[in-house]
């Protein structure tokens with residue numbers, strides 16, 4: 001079905017045929033979490049949405065032909081504040097350095113994030129780089145921007161800064177469709193008078209002693225200024241996408257891809273990243289590499305909302321992934337990861353989701369009707385591929401998978417087709433584990449029912465069957481081929 005995939009491109013505001021620059025090296029970058037605290041279920045949405053896309057691309061182009069990069073943001077003022085809050089005492093008495101405190105915060109949060117998203121059935125990206133491991137790459141791009149007249153060094157109230165000069169880019173605003181003039185009109189120029197233009201943004205800024213920093217020096221208009229400092233928010237994604245989607249793999253790219261240096265196929269994230277984050281990534285990457293495009297297709301998921309408002313840390317209306325999976329905070333009970341995953345996929349990724357217990361219950365009810373099975377070598381059904389190929393229409397895909405589940409329930413030979421199709425959504429119902437005690441108890445009731453049937457006590461036999469069904473155990477009657485006698489098998493329905 002190569003060539004059949006259509007994706008909505010935020011850049012052009014239309015659905016486009018997806019054509020990778022090099023089909024043997026499909027390249028996707030998704031902005032990852034800022035690791036200062038537990039991720040909430042809104043943060044889980046892009047991880048799940050782009051995981052489905054990753055699965056679809058792997059299926060279409062080959063599992064080893066897709067490079068998926070999702071970064072870990074471990075430089076951020078929120079991380080700094082959290083390190084000071086949690087380890088301020090140790091930093092003050094000298095038993096811990098600021099950097100150690102920061103690593104303690106980010107290390108713990110990063111492992112929690114990995115645990116959370118694994119429970120949601122998400123595959124690991126090909127590369128998951130940390131911002132702090134890519135500081136030299138950021139410094140190189142910033143110096144390029146200075147050399148090419150797209151950046152300048154200025155002095156603000158917090159020391160030296162290297163700023164991107166938005167006026168130096170003719171089509172600044174191409175993604176968000178914001179015009180520079182509009183931004184100038186409403187800006188409070190007086191507050192940031194060191195900026196040439198109010199829309200100019202930080203590439204590098206000087207750090208105080210209580211802030212994390214790296215030594216760097218930048219040459220601007222023949223003057224070299226050492227600035228012990230830290231990167232601005234956007235530069236890390238320009239640096240990491242270029243390193244892992246171009247620099248480190250360029251030798252193996254096709255001639256066509258080599259002729260489009262520093263460009264890749266898909267860039268994704270939540271809707272809130274369009275401006276300023278992605279707009280500014282585009283500005284940095286296009287100007288530093290003298291390109292018209294950074295990525296061909298830009299994709300943005302809609303918000304997960306609570307009572308019409310975006311779930312966010314600052315609103316205080318959030319539930320963490322961990323709370324949902326491991327505590328009774330949401331709806332008074334724990335929820336399995338695949339229920340949350342399916343609940344997300346029951347809405348198209350570009351639509352908002354109003355999150356509720358009802359929605360989780362709906363997903364759980366659906367999932368309970370899906371059988372456990374092995375895909376083996378079977379390919380997913382065309383109906384599911386077709387739905388996903390239409391700009392990741394997971395709503396139609398879930399319906400198609402449900403139809404396959406019903407077919408498999410009626411005819412077990414269709415189980416592999418269902419399992420292969422569900423796997424494309426990252427949902428793989430497992431056989432419930434049954435303890436020996438439970439197994440013995442169920443078998444005793446099954447045997448008793450067979451006795452009742454032999455004795456033609458159908459009412460009692462039905463009562464036993466219904467009692468087991470109420471406990472989620474389904475009986476299947478068949479005939480022994482040799483003796484012709486009734487045999488009953490059973491399984492636990494989830």
Ligand code: AMP
Pocket residue numbers: 031032033034042043044045046268269270271272273301302303304305310311312
């Ligand atoms: P952050 O850690 O806030 O930078 O967010 C990480 C990712 O989650 C970004 O792609 C955000 O756009 C996305 N995100 C944050 N909040 C929500 C939400 N309520 N619904 C959907 N996506 C979100």
Ligand code: ZN
Pocket residue numbers: 030031032237277281
């Ligand atoms: Zn980013």
